Amino acid sequence: MVVSVRDVAAAASVSVGTVSNVLNRPEKVAPATVERVTQAIEELGFVRNDAARQLRAGRSRSIALIVLDAGNPFFAEVARGAEDRAAESGMSVLLGNSDERSDREDAYLELFREQRVNGVLVTPVGDDLARLERLRRSGVPVVLVDHEDAELDLGSVSVDDVEGGYVAVSHLLSTGRRRVAFLGGPRTIRQVADRLEGARRAVAEVEGATLEVVEMSALSVLQGREAGELLRARPAAERPDAVFAANDLLAVGALQAFTLMADLRVPRDIALIGYDDIDFASATVVPLSSVRQPAHLIGYTAVDLLLKELDDPGGDHERTVRFQPQLVVRESTGG
């Protein structure tokens, strides 16, 4: 039933070694032989067994990518960037979705270790990088995605989230807003913490400006809607006059909630800015201001760093890349 190289070899009257060569180094084999073997492969419907291949080779041809939320278009774009770069080098990307949960992240990490992936790209859920550091020490290159780390020498591709938060809130303040609410969470996610830090700095620079933190349990549209409803339910005087959401999903959710209340207008009564500048941001009820990150490039670069490290382990190539975020002003902040 199952066709192996042995069968192909028999059918083509050559040795298994030759079949393997045809598969992997055809230039080492006489054209006529290649032809004969190819023919046999075709006829028998032979499909190489990757497990055996990997076992023998000792390594796989894949790279793991663990993201916080595969449903977020931002990460979808990062993944695409990663795939593109991987494909250029004949590798494939295994995608894992941690769903912002540490246990799921661990499960994927374990799964991918068993699969002997060549390296791991990960947007960590928490700040406990000990596990990742151990992974790296055990010989698996790790590149942090959209997350920076000063101490450990894990690779990283990040965007300056503190700056992004600073830029976003400075923009809100520059339009005259003073009572800013930060929507985001869980705080364990570095991006969230950093963007909040940036927001704090911006607020600290302006006399009379205040920052309220509304902590959410996830960065989803649904959570955003709930947060929005919470704010909406308050007496007008107690509402913030500007909201900075830690990502566009939250912002979109909040906007949905705001939109359902006739006398609460964006940006008249409340300004709103998100983060990531996903495709949908410019199509929302009130087009959403946001902070853009080069998603595709992040994924592409992360794989690139990984491949460099694989090429020359411990070499003195680039290990860390940092991009700058970019403010995108639209109507939701009065733009």
Added chain:
Amino acid sequence: MVVSVRDVAAAASVSVGTVSNVLNRPEKVAPATVERVTQAIEELGFVRNDAARQLRAGRSRSIALIVLDAGNPFFAEVARGAEDRAAESGMSVLLGNSDERSDREDAYLELFREQRVNGVLVTPVGDDLARLERLRRSGVPVVLVDHEDAELDLGSVSVDDVEGGYVAVSHLLSTGRRRVAFLGGPRTIRQVADRLEGARRAVAEVEGATLEVVEMSALSVLQGREAGELLRARPAAERPDAVFAANDLLAVGALQAFTLMADLRVPRDIALIGYDDIDFASATVVPLSSVRQPAHLIGYTAVDLLLKELDDPGGDHERTVRFQPQLVVRESTGG
């Protein structure tokens, strides 16, 4: 450097067979031995080599899912449903993104065959299912996702797209619109063709109603925007008064284009309805009417069918599940 069962066996003073038993059938091993072996595994940092495991076992523990566009929240949700069901049975899902390209679909199919996946869930790019049929005959169960097929006995989980198209356009017509444009493509994608077919039927039922087909090359926000710009550029008299987009991404894009023109209002001048009812649909400039599909359930059910087939190959269990779409009316059609 690399730790194998042999090393663990030596460290725990047992045979390799026992280590394997501890790993796979701990109840067959005396508690004290389990303890000793577990200890050794811990100390040596042993990680089971999945390639060797698979090679010996002859099969893997994973299921493949190939979607048209991983960046589309609809498919992200389908994937999540699939993962959920797979996880319940201790399997994992390998995700492939065909990007609506046949060659990429083939490449993934080949890759997954080499990986000896237990089965393949696929939203096919074209209508040429010969390759999939061959795959099934070679012993790999196939379940079509969001795509029905009458002839071949491949499994399928589908939503009645003809009905969905019919419902969407009937709704447009019921609000008095007569000049309907269909935005979608490529036509090779079954969903697109079916939704168009439904649209045709609805139009045929109403005196004086016309249907114009605007064929796009992809179902993306960007393509939607381009199509919208095209329509926008026409003299008002030649514009359709209603647009049915084959999915929400296109609709969102079209809406972005329409929004940039002050005297072209949705739904006043042009009504717009999408398909899939993604999370973002209710948050768009003008909240988007759409046709909802049970995305999570589709993925969940698809894996369920696959597992049934694996459990009892050729058995007389369910092979086909069909869901009904549901019209969701919002402002973009005057709701």
Added chain:
DNA sequence: ACAGCGCTGTGAATCGTTTCAACGATAACG
């Protein structure tokens, strides 16, 4: 005393591919 049983644990064989030293045939050279 011993057959029979249940419980643990053993270790060699196996999965399918890749790798590599070695070999025969042929060509190139002085």
Added chain:
DNA sequence: CGTTATCGTTGAAACGATTCACAGCGCTGT
């Protein structure tokens, strides 16, 4: 003609986990 090089091919030895027939051991009941 003998010596080297080159080329194409061979065949057996890995890779690491799992499986399975079987052995050792302690008990029980006769």
